[in-house]
Each structure stands twice: as C-alpha cells, then as structure tokens.
Amino acid sequence: MEGELNNLIVLWVLTTLSLWYCYRISAKISKGFTRLFSIFPVLILLLILPFNLHTFHLGTSHVVILSWLANFRLLLFAFDQGPLSPLPPKLYLFILAACSPYKIKRNLVKIKKGETLFQLPSLILEAANKAALLVFLFYSYNFKQYFHNHVLLILYFFHTYLNIQLLLAVAAIPAQLLLPGVELEPQFKTPVRATSLQDFWGHRWNRRVSDTLRSTIYDPVKTISTRIIGRRWASYPAVMATFVISGLMHELIYYHIIREYPTWEVTWFFVLQGLFVDLEIFLKKKLVANGKFKLHQAISGPLTLANIALTAGCLSYTQLLRNGADEKIINEFNVTVEIFKGSA
Known part of the structure; x- marks a missing residue:
C-alpha cells in the first residue's frame, strides 16, 4: 500500500507538470495540428501513467480521469475547443477543467466572506x-x-x-x-427512468463522459459525414463511431483491472449498443415523427433497461468475472479494512 501511495504522488506530480507545460507553453502555440504536435508527449504520458497504479479503485478512476477525460479534453484544447478554451485565467482552473469528472460552469456566483457553502x-x-x-x-x-x-x-x-x-x-x-459558489451539474440523471437508449446514453448515464465523446467524436464525424452522405444520414456513422471509441476506452479500463490481453467483448457490447441506437433513431424518424406508432414510456423504459442489462450481462461483465476481477476487488477492500483496523 505504501508503494501504491508513492506511485500516486508521482503520478500527480508528473500530471501537474504536464498540464503546466500545456498551460504555459502549448497554449501560446497557434491552434491546430501544430499545437496538437506540441502536446502529443503529454497525451502519451497521461495514457500510460495510471498503469503504475495497481489497485482497482485508485487505478481505474485515474484511467478514466487522465487517460480518457483529460486526454480527450486536451485534444479539443489543441483546436481551441472544449472546456479548456478559452484558456482559464489560473493554472489550477486549467487543471480542474482538464481532470475533473464534472462540468464547471463559466458563470460563478461570488460568495461573500462569512457565508456558508451550501x-x-x-x-x-x-x-x-x-x-x-x-x-x-x-x-x-x-x-x-x-x-x-x-x-x-x-x-x-x-x-x-x-x-x-x-x-x-x-x-x-x-x-x-x-471555487466557492460554483454550480455543479449532476453526473447522472436517474438512469432507471430512461425511456429509450438515446435517452439513457445521451442524457442520463455518466453525462460528462457523454459530453466529452459528443465533442471529440460525434460532432466531428457528423460534420464529415454530412459532407459525404448528406445531413439525413450523417448521424448514423457518428453514433456508431462514438460507441466504438467508448468501447475501446472501456477495453483500456478493463486491461488495467485484469492485465490480460483484451477479448474485445466489452467493445462488442458498445458496438451492439451503437447499432441499437442507430436502429432506434431510424424507427423514430420513420414511425414516431410521422405519428404512425409510438411506444408508451411504461413499455419503452423497461425494454431499454432490459436491453442494457442483457447485453451487459453477456458481454460487459463476463470478461471481468472470468478473470477473477470481483475477487481482486473484494480482497482489496478487505486489506483496506484491515489497515484501518490496525491503525485504529
């Protein structure tokens, strides 16, 4: 455990220095591929740094925060887009915007001295x-x-x-x-009340990841697809590309947990979800928009959750259970409890 804490300290020192470089040096380089080239070493570093952490709860959270969210936001930053643009006035605001798994609103409410942070x-x-x-x-x-x-x-x-x-x-x-007075948007919006797969993935489940994928994958692919196949069909490849990238990033998370060569089951889970969402969009355009047919929420909601539960049970969790990830996590918790008992 002591070695893990040392690795955690080293990780955040290197992360802070890397983001300082992006803030002080790369930000002064003209936007576009020139700036992207300047931050490329940082992207590689943030991709591999979390793999020096070997515990589940520390390691997987940092894979999501650094390898996924921070890297994708830096990609947007290279083109003057996303939460890092315009450049925040302070370095710590830049670090928070890059690494935080929540949305920081631009308009902050000033709190007077002596007031309580509710x-x-x-x-x-x-x-x-x-x-x-x-x-x-x-x-x-x-x-x-x-x-x-x-x-x-x-x-x-x-x-x-x-x-x-x-x-x-x-x-x-x-x-x-x-940031006294900052308003944080909820990360989840009652996922069990989703009325469709679009609603679940796009508006209710892990919304900050959805926002990041929308900016870095969905919007650019849709823009390119619009030029090639037209506005009517552009959303379909954009949706599929978003789910494929999400699947690959989950493979990275799974690799951190089990340290085994990927079997691509979790990627197939997201590919299937992408196909289902595309099918859902198509049916809505053909049937719902024309008023020909519409499922009641009492039916579409349970069908949505059943779809996710069935595909996740067959693909998403199977790989973890087969490699004993659940036992690893349980043992990690028991070791932590024993450490707290020993220090009490």
Missing part, C-alpha cells in the same frame, strides 16, 4: 452515503456463494454505479473548496 455539506453527505452502500455491498459479497449468478450481476451493476457516483462526489469536493 453545496459542500451535501456533497460530503452524498459521498458518505455512497461509501456506506458500497461497504454494505462488500459485506454481502462474503455470502456470494449463496447467490445466483444473475443476482451477482445485478449487485455488480449497482457496485459500478455506486463506485462512479462516489468517485464523482469526492472529486467535486475540491471544486467547491477552490
């Missing part, structure tokens, strides 16, 4: 609630031999959801401390 206590309470639920889940894993495999898959899905929520709640606390 959102900070709620963030701490939310983090504590998610941590308590995760502890309960970990405790239930001690009896996993009595659970049906389908029940375990449901528990692992909620584990993923709670883990992401906890990470986001903890990551939002520094923004509230450094």
Whole structure:
C-alpha cells in the first residue's frame, strides 16, 4: 500500500507538470495540428501513467480521469475547443477543467466572506452515503456463494454505479473548496427512468463522459459525414463511431483491472449498443415523427433497461468475472479494512 501511495504522488506530480507545460507553453502555440504536435508527449504520458497504479479503485478512476477525460479534453484544447478554451485565467482552473469528472460552469456566483457553502455539506453527505452502500455491498459479497449468478450481476451493476457516483462526489469536493459558489451539474440523471437508449446514453448515464465523446467524436464525424452522405444520414456513422471509441476506452479500463490481453467483448457490447441506437433513431424518424406508432414510456423504459442489462450481462461483465476481477476487488477492500483496523 505504501508503494501504491508513492506511485500516486508521482503520478500527480508528473500530471501537474504536464498540464503546466500545456498551460504555459502549448497554449501560446497557434491552434491546430501544430499545437496538437506540441502536446502529443503529454497525451502519451497521461495514457500510460495510471498503469503504475495497481489497485482497482485508485487505478481505474485515474484511467478514466487522465487517460480518457483529460486526454480527450486536451485534444479539443489543441483546436481551441472544449472546456479548456478559452484558456482559464489560473493554472489550477486549467487543471480542474482538464481532470475533473464534472462540468464547471463559466458563470460563478461570488460568495461573500462569512457565508456558508451550501453545496459542500451535501456533497460530503452524498459521498458518505455512497461509501456506506458500497461497504454494505462488500459485506454481502462474503455470502456470494449463496447467490445466483444473475443476482451477482445485478449487485455488480449497482457496485459500478455506486463506485462512479462516489468517485464523482469526492472529486467535486475540491471544486467547491477552490471555487466557492460554483454550480455543479449532476453526473447522472436517474438512469432507471430512461425511456429509450438515446435517452439513457445521451442524457442520463455518466453525462460528462457523454459530453466529452459528443465533442471529440460525434460532432466531428457528423460534420464529415454530412459532407459525404448528406445531413439525413450523417448521424448514423457518428453514433456508431462514438460507441466504438467508448468501447475501446472501456477495453483500456478493463486491461488495467485484469492485465490480460483484451477479448474485445466489452467493445462488442458498445458496438451492439451503437447499432441499437442507430436502429432506434431510424424507427423514430420513420414511425414516431410521422405519428404512425409510438411506444408508451411504461413499455419503452423497461425494454431499454432490459436491453442494457442483457447485453451487459453477456458481454460487459463476463470478461471481468472470468478473470477473477470481483475477487481482486473484494480482497482489496478487505486489506483496506484491515489497515484501518490496525491503525485504529
């Protein structure tokens, strides 16, 4: 554990220095491929740095934050787009905008001296609630031999959801401390109330990742496709390209967890989701827009969740379970508990 903490310190020192270089040097280079060339070493460094962390909770969160979000935002920054453009007035704002898994609004409300930050206590309470639920889940894993495999898959899905929520709640606390009055948009928007796959992936599930993919993949591909195949069909390849890239980034996350050569199952999960979303868009244009047919939300909602649950159960989680990732995560939690007991 001591070695892991040392690796974490080294990671953030190198990350800070890399982003300082982007802020002080690359920002002065003209936008476009020249600036992209100047930040290319930073992109490679942020891609590989998280792999020096070997624990699940530290490692996977940094793969998402640095290898995915920060790198994609720096790609946009190279062309003067995204949350890093226009250039923030302070370096720490640049680092927050690059690495934060939440959306920082430009218009900040100034808090007078002596006033209370109302959102900070709620963030701490939310983090504590998610941590308590995760502890309960970990405790239930001690009896996993009595659970049906389908029940375990449901528990692992909620584990993923709670883990992401906890990470986001903890990551939002520094923004509230450094940016008094900042308004943070919720990362999830009640995913279980999704009425379609478009609604789930585009507006409810992990919205900051969706925003990043929309800016870096969907919009450019749609613009190019519009010139080639016309506006009517341009969204279909854009959707598919977005889901393929998302699948590849999830393969990177999975590789960090299991350290095994990818079997591409998780990529196929996202490819299937892309095909389903494209089919959904096509049917909506043909049937719903013309008023010929429309499913009630009471039917489309459960069908959406069933689709995701079935494909995720067959493809997304199978690889992790086959390589014993669940046992690794449970053992990691037990070791952490023992460390806290020993220091108490």
